Structure formats: structure tokens, C-alpha cells
Amino acid sequence: MKKKKPVANPRPGFVLEVDRQTPSILFHHGEGFRLEKLPVGRSRVVYPGEPLRGLPDPDGAIRNALLNPIDDDPLPSLLKPGMKLTIAFDDISLPLPPMQRPDVRQRIIEAVLDMAAEAGVDDVHLIAALCLHRRMTDAELRHAVGDRVFEAFHPHGLLYNHDAEDPDGMVILGQTEKGETVQMSRRAAESDLVVYVNINLVSMDGGWKSTATGLAGYEGVKAHHNVHTLRHSRSFMDQDSSELHRSNWRQGEVIKAHGPRIFQIESTLNTNTFGHDGPMAVLQKREWEWSMADRAAFTAMQAGLERMPSGARRKVFHSWKAPYDMTSIQAGEVEAVHKRTTEMVYAQHLVPVQGQTDVLTMGLPYLTPYNVNSIMNPILVMVQGLGYFFNLYRGKPLVREGGVLIMSHPTPWEFHPVHHPSYIDFFEQVLADTTDPVEIEKRYEKQFAEDEWYRHLYRTSHAYHGVHPFYMWYWGSHAMAYLGQVIVVGGDERAVSRLGFKPASTLADALEMATDTVGPKPTITHYHNPPILMADVTG
Amino acid sequence: MMGWLKFITQPPATPKGLTKLEKTPKTGVHYDTAWAHRPAAKLIRRFGVWSFFKPAIAFYGNPRVVGTDRISNINGPVIFAANHHSHADTSLLLATLPSRLRENLAIAAGADYFFPNRFAGALSALFIGAIPIERTKISKLSLRNSQKALEDGRSLLIFPEGGRSPDGWSSEHKPGAAYLAKRCGVPVIPIYLDGTGSILPKGKNWPKRARCAVVFGHAMMIGDDENPRDFAKKVEKQVAELADEFGSGWWQARRNAYRNATPEPTGPEAGAWRRRWALGPKPGQRRSSSTDKRRWPEL
Numbered sequence: 039m040k041k042k043k044p045v046a047n048p049r050p051g052f053v054l055e056v057d058r059q060t061p062s063i064l065f066h067h068g069e070g071f072r073l074e075k076l077p078v079g080r081s082r083v084v085y086p087g088e089p090l091r092g093l094p095d096p097d098g099a100i101r102n103a104l105l106n107p108i109d110d111d112p113l114p115s116l117l118k119p120g121m122k123l124t125i126a127f128d129d130i131s132l133p134l135p136p137m138q139r140p141d142v143r144q145r146i147i148e149a150v151l152d153m154a155a156e157a158g159v160d161d162v163h164l165i166a167a168l169c170l171h172r173r174m175t176d177a178e179l180r181h182a183v184g185d186r187v188f189e190a191f192h193p194h195g196l197l198y199n200h201d202a203e204d205p206d207g208m209v210i211l212g213q214t215e216k217g218e219t220v221q222m223s224r225r226a227a228e229s230d231l232v233v234y235v236n237i238n239l240v241s242m243d244g245g246w247k248s249t250a251t252g253l254a255g256y257e258g259v260k261a262h263h264n265v266h267t268l269r270h271s272r273s274f275m276d277q278d279s280s281e282l283h284r285s286n287w288r289q290g291e292v293i294k295a296h297g298p299r300i301f302q303i304e305s306t307l308n309t310n311t312f313g314h315d316g317p318m319a320v321l322q323k324r325e326w327e328w329s330m331a332d333r334a335a336f337t338a339m340q341a342g343l344e345r346m347p348s349g350a351r352r353k354v355f356h357s358w359k360a361p362y363d364m365t366s367i368q369a370g371e372v373e374a375v376h377k378r379t380t381e382m383v384y385a386q387h388l389v390p391v392q393g394q395t396d397v398l399t400m401g402l403p404y405l406t407p408y409n410v411n412s413i414m415n416p417i418l419v420m421v422q423g424l425g426y427f428f429n430l431y432r433g434k435p436l437v438r439e440g441g442v443l444i445m446s447h448p449t450p451w452e453f454h455p456v457h458h459p460s461y462i463d464f465f466e467q468v469l470a471d472t473t474d475p476v477e478i479e480k481r482y483e484k485q486f487a488e489d490e491w492y493r494h495l496y497r498t499s500h501a502y503h504g505v506h507p508f509y510m511w512y513w514g515s516h517a518m519a520y521l522g523q524v525i526v527v528g529g530d531e532r533a534v535s536r537l538g539f540k541p542a543s544t545l546a547d548a549l550e551m552a553t554d555t556v557g558p559k560p561t562i563t564h565y566h567n568p569p570i571l572m573a574d575v576t577g
Numbered sequence: 578m579m580g581w582l583k584f585i586t587q588p589p590a591t592p593k594g595l596t597k598l599e600k601t602p603k604t605g606v607h608y609d610t611a612w613a614h615r616p617a618a619k620l621i622r623r624f625g626v627w628s629f630f631k632p633a634i635a636f637y638g639n640p641r642v643v644g645t646d647r648i649s650n651i652n653g654p655v656i657f658a659a660n661h662h663s664h665a666d667t668s669l670l671l672a673t674l675p676s677r678l679r680e681n682l683a684i685a686a687g688a689d690y691f692f693p694n695r696f697a698g699a700l701s702a703l704f705i706g707a708i709p710i711e712r713t714k715i716s717k718l719s720l721r722n723s724q725k726a727l728e729d730g731r732s733l734l735i736f737p738e739g740g741r742s743p744d745g746w747s748s749e750h751k752p753g754a755a756y757l758a759k760r761c762g763v764p765v766i767p768i769y770l771d772g773t774g775s776i777l778p779k780g781k782n783w784p785k786r787a788r789c790a791v792v793f794g795h796a797m798m799i800g801d802d803e804n805p806r807d808f809a810k811k812v813e814k815q816v817a818e819l820a821d822e823f824g825s826g827w828w829q830a831r832r833n834a835y836r837n838a839t840p841e842p843t844g845p846e847a848g849a850w851r852r853r854w855a856l857g858p859k860p861g862q863r864r865s866s867s868t869d870k871r872r873w874p875e876l
Contacts (some may be wrong), residue, residue: 096650097795140646148827155831184646190828 048088051389051571056081061325063564065401065545067528068414068448069351070343071321071336072401074545081562082395084436085324086571089308090386092363096142099367100149103303107370108378113150113301116231117157124226124298125150126200126253127235129168130178131407133307134239138359142305144184146235146367150303151187163225164197167234167252169259170496170503171408172457173199178411202255202503203493210257211296214288220250221258222297229298236304240430240570241275241383244304245283245376246290249297256487256505261285263509265475269516273429275572277380290372302372304379307362309386309569318358322569348450355404356411387572391436394575396560397552398437399545400427402447403568408502408510413454416533417461417510419447424514424524427565433575436563440522442552444545449529449537456500460492464507465536473538475515483508522555604695606688606709606718613702614731619680625704626671626679634672637776638665638789642673643823647795648766653681653732655796656765658754658812660747660820660842661736662774665784667705669773670734673791683726684734685710688719710753712739720757727761737809741779746844750813755805764796767812769819792819817842 054060062073063083076083093099104113117123127143130136147164154162164183166174179197180188191197200223201207209227211220226232226249234252238244251259261267262285268274270281277283293300312318317339320332328336343351366382368375404414406422414422423445428435437443453462468482483505486492492504518524524539525548534541542548552560565573591597601607612618634640655678659666667684674682688709692698701707708726710719726733735757737750758765772789794815799808821839822830833839 140649144646151828152831155828156835158832158835185643186822186827190826 048090051085051087053389053391054083054085056083063566064321064325065399065446065564066321066403066568067401067446068450069348069355069404070448071340072446072528072545074399074446076399076562076564077549080559081564083564083566084389084391084571084573085566086309086569087386087389089310089322089363089569090365092308092310092365093367096145096364096367097149099364100146103367103369104149104153107301107375108368109374110301110370113233113369114153114157116299116301117154117159118230119158119160121159121161121230122228123154123159123162123231123233124165124229125162125233125235126165126167126223126226126249127182128237128243128248128252129166129171129199130174130182130410131168131171132237132239132243133360133362134405134407134410135311135356135358135360136181136410137307137362139181140184141182142237142307142362142364143182143235144187145364146303146305147183147187150233150235162191162196163229164191165223165226165253166199167248168200169252169254170202170256170506170509172496172500172502175500200253201497203497208255208257212292214261214285214292216285216288218261218285218289219257220289220292220297221254222249222293223253226253227298231301232298233301233303236302236379238304238306238379238383240387241277241380241572242280242283244302244379245277245286246293246372247283247286248302249293249300249372250286250289256503258289259509260487260505261289263512265479265512265515268512269475269519271429272516273431273435275429276432279432287373300372301369302375303367303369304375305364306366306379306382306386308365309571310362311360311569312358313361352404352413384572387430387570388432388574389571391563391573391575393577394434394438395436395441395563396438396556397442397444397549397562398428398435398565399444399562400446400565400567402427402445408506409454409457412457413450413452414447415453415458415461415465416449416451416530416537417465417507419445419449419526419529420537420539421510421513423447424517424521425510426513427567428514428517430565430567430570430572431575432572435517435520436565436573436575437521439520440555442523442525442555442560443517443521444525444527444542444548444552446527446545447529449526449533451530451533457502458507459495459501460486460489460504461502461507461510464511468507469536469538473518475512475518478508478511523552525551604698605692606711606716606722608688608692608695608698608702608709610683610698610702610708610722613699613706614683614729618703621703622706623680630668631672633784634665634668634789637784637786638669638772639786640669640673641788641790642793643790644793644819645675648675648678648793651678651764651766651796653678654727654730654761654763655732656727656754656758656763657682657732657734657768658737658750658765658816659734659768659770660742660816661738661740662742662745662770663777663779664741665773665777665789666736666741666770667734669770669789669791670768671705678732681731682706682734683708683723683731685723685736687712687740689713708733710735719753720760723753723757724761727757727763733757737812742774743779744844745774745778747813747816747842749843750809750816752805752809755799755809755812758808759799759803759805764798765808765812766796767794767815767819768792769794769816769823771820771823790823792823794819813842814839 065072236244312322487505495501526534531541686707691701735754738748769792775787777784
């Protein structure tokens with residue numbers, strides 16, 4: 039069958055006012071879906087824009103970006119025989135879902151290495167810049183960098199995961215004017231050149247965050263991964279209003295002064311998450327445009343998923359590889375590059391929305407940055423809703439202060455024992471005691487961050503660092519302080535209650551419950567994501 | 578009854594004093610393969626690929642396919658230019674090319690070998706999508722056949738060496754593929770095939786099992802002012818680099834390429850036995866193994 043091409047002129051995102059004609063609206067619901075009718079006359083749905091067209095010649099565009107960088111010298115002129123070159127790249131948390139082969143990282147890294155080979159550079163290391171995330175498996179590394187690079191470097195120990203707890207492998211570069219410590223992988227810090235390869239899925243990705251966070255450890259990231267910084271990042275997707283962004287930029291200044299030379303490469307993807315054809319394509323269409331075949335496919339998919347055991351269902355979803363296209367690539371000086379990248383991300387994601395709402399609804403999908411090939415545990419449900427989706431705004435949040443957030447997700451009391459061991463203890467011990475981020479930070483963070491067993495699992499297994507669930511909780515702290523109530527539809531009651539939220543079995547029940555907080559007949563806005571969108575809220 | 582049969586089967590003699598009307602030949606390079614690219618024939622060819630070529634190659638060659646990501650954006654028409662060791666090369670490519678490219682593929686096949694008569698020509702055209710090409714001389718008909726395939730939106734597989742390798746080493750590329758690429762404005766995709774010479778070497782009629790591989794390279798476009806002969810050299814160099822990539826890894830191959838240290842695919846200029854010796858044992862195979870004796874040239 040011939041592959042369907044993307045639409046010639048992608049339509050921008052828009053806001054639909056719900057009326058009697060409006061069909062049931064799709065809500066993602068973990069490894070499943072719900073179709074929900076929204077109240078007529080006071081509801082609206084924010085739809086993402088259609089995927090932008092990809093670059094016709096991505097390899098040519100990459101080469102062009104490396105030869106004509108922004109505010110920097112062409113890459114070949116920075117490469118010399120005998121130099122130490124480190125190529126760092128984003129880890130498994132990007133893009134979401136993982137993309138079909140060839141991954142953008144592979145294309146870029148091959149182009150960089152080709153130039154390094156031409157220049158006669160022998161000392162090359164490739165590092166998955168995962169900070170305190172879990173180590174990538176060999177198969178995941180292979181997928182990211184491709185067979186050729188993997189087979190050339192991995193067997194020789196030259197392609198590896200960053201280890202933020204290696205006592206000899208980390209260095210402190212200095213402190214910012216505000217006393218924030220800047221830490222970096224020793225190999226990167228001692229390199230003549232660090233080439234950082236980014237996939238900028240959302241506007242928060244990239245810039246100085248890549249090196250200042252990706253190649254750092256606990257000492258470096260605790261400067262901004264804390265309740266104070268994250269509560270003052272409104273939102274952390276909006277760089278001008280993000281304290282997280284400002285902190286990373288201050289750390290960037292120290293790297294500029296005392297660290298290695300950085301050559302930044304940033305790429306943007308379109309939102310072709312589910313493809314223009316195939317079994318998942320229906321998820322990318324607007325409901326009233328579903329054809330008979332789409333409706334039949336959706337019904338069959340729902341019926342099949344309901345009958346599947348949860349393990350098989352998870353496997354099916356996690357095997358999906360998105361057919362993303364690269365929409366732009368820029369290289370050179372970090373800040374100049376990131377400015378251009380952000381414009382490209384906004385061009386794909388921003389949807390203008392007029393005014394806030396009383397109740398914000400969202401269907402949470404099966405995936406967050408922290409459960410690729412893993413289980414989306416209750417803490418990750420929280421971070422997906424309150425951390426990521428809530429913060430995908432510019433200007434002001436979609437929901438008014440004191441409003442209600444309704445999320446749809448099964449929220450099972452289930453954890454991946456290899457990937458998320460500290461999450462289990464966080465959920466069982468810490469959240470049983472308190473859900474207040476400030477209290478949690480004060481009383482428990484240090485103990486988990488310095489726990490030798492978690493440290494061991496992070497370094498030798500595939501576990502997230504002991505402190506990681508804390509950061510997840512802080513990630514949602516701005517929303518927790520801002521919202522009047524959070525309700526989870528269709529979730530495990532015990533798990534939802536442990537998170538400090540209210541469980542509801544249907545959307546109608548949840549809307550009824552919401553009136554206790556926001557009064558009768560509230561205005562409702564549904565956030566139709568994924569594919570990703572970012573609300574540009576005015577008025 | 579017999580008279581009727583005789584009437585049908587025996588042509589009348591040409592009257593004396595008149596020259597016999599010359600027949601348009603229908604074999605060799607004159608064979609018309611248009612019918613073999615109609616939907617029904619394509620369906621049969623698809624059936625042949627799935628029922629014969631794929632299982633046969635899986636059984637005899639257990640192929641390793643490398644570099645499909647490099648052609649993931651390619652939809653055709655393109656020219657595939659591969660080294661040529663064996664008749665198994667065509668089967669290997671039919672079995673391993675992505676279906677979107679295989680469905681619209683024509684294979685430039687030696688007119689003298691694949692189209693000696695109409696029956697053989699029909700089989701070649703039907704089952705491998707062959708189009709006849711003169712191997713020994715430059716002919717307008719060959720060019721026309723190839724150009725028409727590309728203009729019709731089909732991709733073309735060419736073995737630019739002009740024939741199978743007699744000794745395991747590659748021969749110099751002829752400029753035909755490059756000339757066509759220039760004339761039709763299509764890219765050339767270099768391909769390196771490994772191990773097929775052990776499955777069905779030249780001179781053998783029955784295959785034996787041996788591991789094979791196919792390595793796809795990046796698409797190459799000929800420049801507006803570029804001479805096809807120079808471009809043919811570039812394609813040949815790319816195939817050599819792919820061979821090096823397969824043997825010594827991608828990173829080492831890239832470094833070799835920039836140091837002009839890519840091993841020559843044509844082998845040393847030496848006597849037959851030394852050329853054979855220089856091919857060396859296959860990875861994991863010892864020179865002193867009993868099978869190695871059979872790898873000496875038959876002089």
C-alpha cells in the first residue's frame with residue numbers, strides 16, 4: 039500500500055465550542071480510550087494543529103546546519119586530530135512515543151561523526167545524557183543512535199550511559215551568582231568540544247538545560263529541581279516566565295566561563311504521533327471527520343483492548359513507534375540556536391485560547407517521559423496531568439485559580455520494580471504520611487537521594503535515581519497549589535486517594551463533584567492532547 | 578487433413594528474384610517487456626517473491642540487511658547499483674528490498690543470457706521483472722529500454738560491473754548507470770552485496786548454503802556539470818566503502834574513506850591464485866579448515 043502523504047496545508051489548532059451537533063469527544067485513558075459527551079453551551083475543546091510538513095531532505099538539512107551554524111564556526115573547523123570529542127544526546131525520555139527508525143539522533147550523530155572522521159578525530163565518546171533517569175538498555179541505545187554507530191562504539195565502551203553517581207566521573211565547574219552548583223560529567227568537562235544532540239519535543243527541552251541538567255548529577259540539579267523553583271515556573275514551558283529556565287541559563291553562564299566548548303544541535307519534530315494511516319491514525323483526527331472505516335477501526339480497537347490482559351495491552355502500546363518528521367534543525371551557539379528552535383516548537387504547538395475556564399478536563403495517555411517500555415504508576419499519572427499537561431500553557435493556565443482539574447486515567451496501583459524502586463517506597467511511605475511538597479522536600483528528600491541501595495540500582499541496573507519521585511512530585515507542585523480540586527475519572531480509588539485526589543467513576547460524576555468547588559454550571563474546557571498542543575491563553 | 582497442417586506449418590517460398598522480407602527480431606534486446614509490468618503480471622511476480630525468492634534466500638543465505646534506514650525516504654524511481662557475484666544477487670535484492678520499491682522494480686538483465694528466446698525472455702520478464710540490456714556494446718535499444726522504465730516511474734537495478742565476478746573480486750564499473758542517472762535525473766543508490774558468491778558462484782548450477790548480506794548506501798545525485806564517467810567512479814567508490822563498512826564497521830570505514838585507505842574492491846593486480854588468497858577466509862573461518870581447500874582457484 040502506498041503511504042498516505044501528510045496534508046498539503048496543515049490546519050492550525052483551534053477551539054471548538056460544544057453544541058448539540060458535537061459528537062462524543064475522545065479522551066485518552068491510559069492504555070485505552072473513552073468517548074465522552076461534554077455539556078452543551080458551556081464546554082469547549084482545544085484541538086492541536088495538524089502536523090507540519092517535514093523537511094524534504096533531512097540529511098541535507100543536518101549537513102547544512104553543521105556547515106552553517108548560528109553564531110558559531112562551522113563544525114568541521116572545530117574538529118582537529120588529537121582532540122577529545124564528546125557527543126552527548128537526549129535519552130529514552132525523548133521523543134514520546136519513541137520514533138520510527140531512523141531516529142533523528144542517529145541522523146545527526148552520523149553526520150557529526152562523518153565530519154570527525156574527515157578531520158581525523160580519534161578520541162570520541164558518545165554519552166546518553168540521562169542525568170538521574172534510568173540507564174538505557176542496549177536495545178534502546180541502538181534504536182537511538184542506529185546500528186552503525188552502536189556497533190562501532192558500544193563494543194569498545196565508547197558509547198555509554200551517563201553515570202551521575204560515579205565518584206570519579208563528575209566534576210564541579212563552579213557556582214552561579216545565586217549559589218547554584220554547576221556539575222558535569224568529567225569526560226564532557228575535560229573534552230575539547232562537546233556536541234549536544236537534542237530532540238526538542240516541547241519548548242522546555244534544549245538550551246542550557248541539555249548540558250547543565252542532562253550531564254549533571256544530584257548536586258547540580260537540586261539547584262532548580264526543588265519546590266520553590268518549580269512553583270515559580272509559570273509555566274516551565276514558557277521560557278520568559280520559568281524560574282527553571284532562568285536557573286539553567288545561570289548555570290549555562292558558568293559552563294561558558296569554566297566548562298568545555300559546547301556546540302549545540304537542536305531539532306524539532308512535527309506532531310505526527312499516530313500517523314496518517316494505520317491502526318492509530320484515528321487518534322489524530324477530529325471526531326467529526328472520522329470515516330466509517332475509522333469508527334469501525336476504533337470500535338474494534340476498543341473491543342480488542344478491553345479483552346486483552348493488561349501486560350499484553352501495555353506491550354501493544356509501547357511497541358508503537360511514531361512516524362515523526364523533522365521540521366527544523368539548527369546548530370551552533372546554545373542560546374541563539376535555542377531561540378530559533380523555540381520559534382519552531384511554538385509554530386507547531388501553540389493554539390490561541392481566549393479566557394480561562396472553571397473546569398479543565400484531560401485524557402491522559404499511556405506514556406510519560408519516565409515510563410517508556412515501563413509502567414505508568416500513580417506518581418507518573420500525577421506528573422503527566424499536573425506536571426506536564428497543566429503546564430502546557432503560555433500566559434496563564436487554561437483553568438482559573440481555584441478551579442478543578444479532571445483527569446481520565448485508570449491509575450493502577452502498579453509499579454515497575456526494576457525501573458521505579460524508589461517510587462514504590464515514596465508512594466508507600468512518604469505519600470502515606472503527607473502530600474505537601476514542601477514538607478516532603480524538607481523531611482524526606484535527602485534520605486532518598488543519598489540512599490546507597492537506590493544509588494547502586496541507578497548505577498548498575500535500570501532504575502531511576504532515588505530522588506526522582508520527589509522531583510516528579512515537585513513537578514506538580516505549582517498545579518497543586520493553584521487548583522481547588524483534582525478528580526481522576528476511572529482510576530483505582532485507593533491509588534487516587536493516596537495521591538490526595540478524588541476518584542470518580544464517570545465524567546458526569548466528576549463534573550457533578552466539581553460543582554462543590556467551582557459552583558453550579560461551570561465552564562468546561564477539554565484539552566485534546568496528544569498530539570501535543572500548548573495553549574496560548576489571553577484575556 | 579495432412580495438407581491443412583502442412584499449409585499451416587510450412588511457409589511458402591519467396592518467389593525467385595525477390596528478397597526475403599526481414600523479420601523484426603523478438604528476442605534479445607528487442608524483446609518487448611511492457612506486458613510484464615501490467616497489474617496481473619505484477620501480482621504473479623509478487624507471488625513469486627513471497628513463495629520462492631524470500632524462502633529460498635532465507636534458506637540458502639539467511640541474509641543480514643543493513644542500511645534500510647538510508648532508503649527510508651526513497652520512493653523511486655531510482656537506480657540501484659550493486660556489485661555482482663552471482664545469480665543469487667537478484668534473488669537477494671528481490672527478497673530484501675522494501676516492498677514499495679520492489680513492486681516497481683525493473684532489472685537490467687543481459688539480453689544474450691536472459692532473453693535468448695521468447696520463452697526464456699517471458700520467464701525473466703515475468704518473474705524477476707527483467708528488461709533486456711546489451712552487455713557487450715552500447716546500444717540505443719538498451720538505453721531506450723532502461724530510460725522508458727525510469728520514465729514510467731519504475732526503479733532500475735543495474736549491476737554496473739557488466740557481469741558476474743569470475744573470482745570474487747569486483748570489476749570496474751561501466752558508466753551506463755551514471756549515464757542513465759544523468760539523462761533521467763534520478764538518484765543512484767549504491768548497494769554492496771556480500772556472500773552471494775559462495776551461494777551460487779559463477780559456473781555452478783546448484784546453490785549451497787552460506788551467510789549473505791546486503792548493505793544499502795545513501796542516494797547519490799549526479800551534478801549538472803558532472804561527467805557520467807566520473808560519477809560512475811564515485812558510485813564504485815561508495816560501493817567499496819559500503820564493503821569496508823560491512824567488514825570493519827561504519828566508523829572505521831568512514832575514517833578509511835577520508836584517509837583514502839578504503840580497501841580496493843577490485844583486488845590486487847596479481848596472478849589468479851594470489852588474488853584468491855587475498856580474499857582471505859570468511860570471518861570465523863580458519864584458513865586451515867578443510868573447506869578452505871575448495872576455495873583455491875580451479876586453474
